[in-house]
Amino acid sequence: MSDYDVDLFVIGGGSGGVRAARVAAQHGARVMVAEEYRVGGTCVIRGCVPKKLLVYASRFRGEFEDAAGYGWSVPQWSFDWPTLIANKDKEIARLEAAYTMTLGKAGVTIVKQRAVVADSHTVQLADGKRVRTATVLIATGGAPTYGDPIPGIEHAISSNEAFHLPRLPQHVLIQGGGYIALEFAGIFAGLGSNVTVIYRGDNILRGFDDEVRHHVRVDMEKRGVKVITGCTVTAIEKNGGRLFARFSNGFQHTADCVMFATGRAPNVDRLGLKEAGVAIANNGGVAVDEYSRSSVPSIYAVGDVTNRVNLTPVAVREGHAFADTVFGGKPTAVDHSKVPTAVFSDPEVGAIGLTEGRARQRFARTDIYRAMFRPLKAALSGRDTTVLVKLVVDGMTDRVAGCHIVGEGAAEMVQMAAVAVTMGATKADFDATMALHPTTSEELVTLRTRTASYVRQAAE
Numbered sequence: 001m002s003d004y005d006v007d008l009f010v011i012g013g014g015s016g017g018v019r020a021a022r023v024a025a026q027h028g029a030r031v032m033v034a035e036e037y038r039v040g041g042t043c044v045i046r047g048c049v050p051k052k053l054l055v056y057a058s059r060f061r062g063e064f065e066d067a068a069g070y071g072w073s074v075p076q077w078s079f080d081w082p083t084l085i086a087n088k089d090k091e092i093a094r095l096e097a098a099y100t101m102t103l104g105k106a107g108v109t110i111v112k113q114r115a116v117v118a119d120s121h122t123v124q125l126a127d128g129k130r131v132r133t134a135t136v137l138i139a140t141g142g143a144p145t146y147g148d149p150i151p152g153i154e155h156a157i158s159s160n161e162a163f164h165l166p167r168l169p170q171h172v173l174i175q176g177g178g179y180i181a182l183e184f185a186g187i188f189a190g191l192g193s194n195v196t197v198i199y200r201g202d203n204i205l206r207g208f209d210d211e212v213r214h215h216v217r218v219d220m221e222k223r224g225v226k227v228i229t230g231c232t233v234t235a236i237e238k239n240g241g242r243l244f245a246r247f248s249n250g251f252q253h254t255a256d257c258v259m260f261a262t263g264r265a266p267n268v269d270r271l272g273l274k275e276a277g278v279a280i281a282n283n284g285g286v287a288v289d290e291y292s293r294s295s296v297p298s299i300y301a302v303g304d305v306t307n308r309v310n311l312t313p314v315a316v317r318e319g320h321a322f323a324d325t326v327f328g329g330k331p332t333a334v335d336h337s338k339v340p341t342a343v344f345s346d347p348e349v350g351a352i353g354l355t356e357g358r359a360r361q362r363f364a365r366t367d368i369y370r371a372m373f374r375p376l377k378a379a380l381s382g383r384d385t386t387v388l389v390k391l392v393v394d395g396m397t398d399r400v401a402g403c404h405i406v407g408e409g410a411a412e413m414v415q416m417a418a419v420a421v422t423m424g425a426t427k428a429d430f431d432a433t434m435a436l437h438p439t440t441s442e443e444l445v446t447l448r449t450r451t452a453s454y455v456r457q458a459a460e
């Protein structure tokens with residue numbers, strides 16, 4: 001070890017890198033982290049956290065609207081975008097400082113510059129310095145992509161810029177049907193923008209349960225967001241501060257802001273990975289084994305740069321497992337099979353486990369239990385909305401293989417349901433659980449009647 005300047009060099013101070021660095025240092029390793037932008041990474045600086053703050057801001061509109069049915073008269077409300085952005089930035093700066101302090105307290109050295117791999121045991125810093133290290137951890141995350149090139153794409157923004165717009169746009173066009181597209185649709189619509197979502201596929205939220213996808217779309221449209229599917233933006237022109245987007249169906253659309261949320265790609269370019277012999281997987285990320293080790297034994301990778309499941313808790317878990325494996329003497333693999341996920345759109349989605357479609361491919365028999373109902377809160381507010389609660393059950397073992405909820409509080413409910421699903425709870429276990437009344441989540445334990453049962457057809 002003494003041949004090296006450090007035991008671990010982490011490239012990237014985001015969710016995965018920070019956790020790995022701190023835990024490795026606590027295991028006694030000499031650790032250095034390079035961060036080229038801001039400590040905290042995507043989640044803290046321009047992902048989950050600022051996004052959720054904007055989501056909270058956007059949801060006040062619904063509360064103000066719903067208040068009247070409960071006897072409140074709310075004076076004419078108004079919203080100020082610069083105040084929200086300034087307060088959000090203050091909180092992000094506070095979090096960045098907290099992350100930096102935590103790393104410092106653990107004895108980790110932070111270098112605020114870009115770093116690349118020079119060889120299997122050397123990292124090259126932007127200032128020209130070279131650091132010799134026993135182990136390298138690539139934790140460089142991902143970045144927004146814009147899909148196939150189209151004329152005028154330079155006029156479009158990604159989620160990165162959406163957090164720093166100088167003013168709230170009046171008319172927003174969002175291309176994309178994934179969680180980032182829909183969350184920003186909800187944010188802008190809630191804050192008062194006129195929002196259109198355009199997506200090339202047949203329905204939004206690809207990969208989610210089909211009923212969830214349908215439910216979200218219908219409810220979003222009720223809230224005034226226009227959703228166009230089977231269509232893409234083919235060109236953007238700018239004229240006098242306004243943007244004119246041409247669609248593949250021949251229509252034209254005018255907006256103040258065009259946002260592309262068309263996916264993210266792992267940050268693997270110009271990192272010296274190819275030269276060092278690090279293999280890239282078919283998914284475009286660094287190829288790793290279950291311990292996050294790459295094809296080069298001294299180089300590991302965690303988080304979005306591996307393109308496994310691109311979520312913060314997964315990056316954190318991978319970073320922790322890496323540190324325990326390499327520096328804690330406790331080889332730890334991460335189970336990616338049951339990852340709860342949320343879409344903080346309006347309406348909100350929470351999901352864990354298999355969709356109905358996947359289950360029907362996998363199980364000899366799949367049982368579906370579903371409830372769709374008007375939430376109690378809507379009784380007095382008069383809001384036209386429904387909640388969807390759905391359990392997907394392996395009909396042969398009675399295990400709950402999937403839990404899907406659309407409606408207020410869906411993410412919070414699914415985080416708790418995820419404990420049961422991860423433990424392998426059966427439908428009978430759900431039934432045996434006493435309901436907590438009156439709540440939305442009590443539906444999870446009172447779904448007595450099977451909605452459908454499917455037997456897998458034998459392959460021809």
Ligand SMILES: Cc1cc2nc3c(=O)[nH]c(=O)nc-3n(C[C@H](O)[C@H](O)[C@H](O)COP(=O)(O)OP(=O)(O)OC[C@H]3O[C@@H](n4cnc5c(N)ncnc54)[C@H](O)[C@@H]3O)c2cc1C
Pocket residue numbers: 011012013014015016017034035036037038039040041042043044046047048049051113114115116139140141142159180267271302303304305310311312313315
């Ligand atoms: C808008 C948005 C909303 C999201 N919402 C959620 C959510 O609600 N829940 C959730 O779980 N996940 C969410 N995510 C995903 C989540 O942010 C990522 O999965 C997570 O941040 C991945 O962590 P990471 O450590 O792999 O990478 P990152 O957090 O991206 O960190 C990588 C870091 O490496 C730095 N870096 C890159 N290259 C170099 C280099 N060569 N030298 C030095 N530094 C470098 C980058 O500047 C960055 O700070 C969201 C993402 C976005 C974009």
